[in-house]
Structure formats: structure tokens, C-alpha cells
Amino acid sequence: MRVLFVCLGNICRSPLAEGVVRARLAKAGIDHIELDSAGCGDWHVGQPPDRRTMAVAKARGIDLSALRARQVRVEDFHDFDLILCADRSNLAHLRRMAPPDARATVALLRDWAEGGDAGLEVPDPYSGGQEGFESVHDMLEAAAEAIVARLTSRPAGGG
Known part of the structure; x- marks a missing residue:
């Protein structure tokens, strides 16, 4: 099973989602699910996550320092089983970009979160203050539990 998290620039929401879900998988001893993150835009390609993203993650025991931003590629629709988007704008962009034979x-x-989160977006904290990054982390922590539960109930390599 391969999962890609996507946001606009791949420096705030998607690397944090990757880190939070990766930490949950590690805590559960699950190593058959591969994770990555990417952005719809190319502005930050090669850069580490935003310093505020890294600070929020580090404060909660998650190290994002090895991550570097990349842009979504057409190949991702064949290489990943699941692509999870932070917001509807990213979702619409990827649906337009997806090839007809996409596997993902x-x-x-x-x-993918439990409860009343269906249809809700993960807001972009980039233009705001540190509290926005804290709020996004809390949302992603809540979603990660349900995402990991759903992913681990499916067979490895399943789509």
C-alpha cells in the first residue's frame, strides 16, 4: 500500500500529514505502508517544510527534517494506491490531472477520518500565525488515527 498526501506547495499540510501518519504507523509497528507527500505547485520544490510546520511537529515528537518538497507527477497516479488531498482545490486539480488509466x-x-469530518478541508496555515499550524496538526492527528485504522484493515498492496 502506497499513500501520497497532497497540498498546494508541499511545505505545510502534506508533509505534516505524512509525518503524523508515519509516526502512527511506526507506533503500531506497521511497516508495509509507504508514505510520501507532494504539492500541486512547484514554488517550493527541493525545500524543507516550513519552519512553523517543523516546529509544531518537533514539539510533538515528529522529525520532518529529511523531507523535501516535490510537485505531483502524472506517474504518481500509477505509483500510489491512494492520494489524499488537503482541500477541494487540490482535489479538483488532481482529478483534472489524472490520466484515464490512473490506479490511485x-x-x-x-x-478518511471518522465522525463528522467528511467533506471538511484541512485549512492552509501558511499565511497565518503559529496557532494555525497547531490547529492543523490537531486536525491531522485526529484524522491519522482513522486513516491508519482504515489502511491497516485493507490487505497490503491493495488499492
Whole structure:
């Protein structure tokens, strides 16, 4: 099973989602699920996550320092089983970009969370203050539990 998290620039929401879900998988001793993150835009390609993203993650025991931003590629629709988008704008962009023979399921990230999160977006904290990054981390932590539960209930390599 391979999962790609996507946001606009791949320096705030998607690397944090990757880190939070990776930490949950490690805590559960699950190593058959591969994770990555990417952005719809190319502005930050090669850069580490935003310093505020890294600070929030580090404060909660998650190290994002090895991550570097990359842009979504057409090959991702064949290389991944599931692509989870932070918001509807990213979701619409990926649905337009997807080749007709895409293997990946493309969905809104919070649609994979339990409870009343279906249809909700992960807001972009980039233009705001540190509290926005804290709030996004809390959302992603809540979603990660349900995402990991759903991913681990499916067979490895399943799509």
C-alpha cells in the first residue's frame, strides 16, 4: 500500500500529514505502508517544510527534517494506491490531472477520518500565525488515527 498526501506547495499540510501518519504507523509497528507527500505547485520544490510546520511537529515528537518538497507527477497516479488531498482545490486539480488509466484513488484527506469530518478541508496555515499550524496538526492527528485504522484493515498492496 502506497499513500501520497497532497497540498498546494508541499511545505505545510502534506508533509505534516505524512509525518503524523508515519509516526502512527511506526507506533503500531506497521511497516508495509509507504508514505510520501507532494504539492500541486512547484514554488517550493527541493525545500524543507516550513519552519512553523517543523516546529509544531518537533514539539510533538515528529522529525520532518529529511523531507523535501516535490510537485505531483502524472506517474504518481500509477505509483500510489491512494492520494489524499488537503482541500477541494487540490482535489479538483488532481482529478483534472489524472490520466484515464490512473490506479490511485484520489480523495479528500478528512473524508478518511471518522465522525463528522467528511467533506471538511484541512485549512492552509501558511499565511497565518503559529496557532494555525497547531490547529492543523490537531486536525491531522485526529484524522491519522482513522486513516491508519482504515489502511491497516485493507490487505497490503491493495488499492
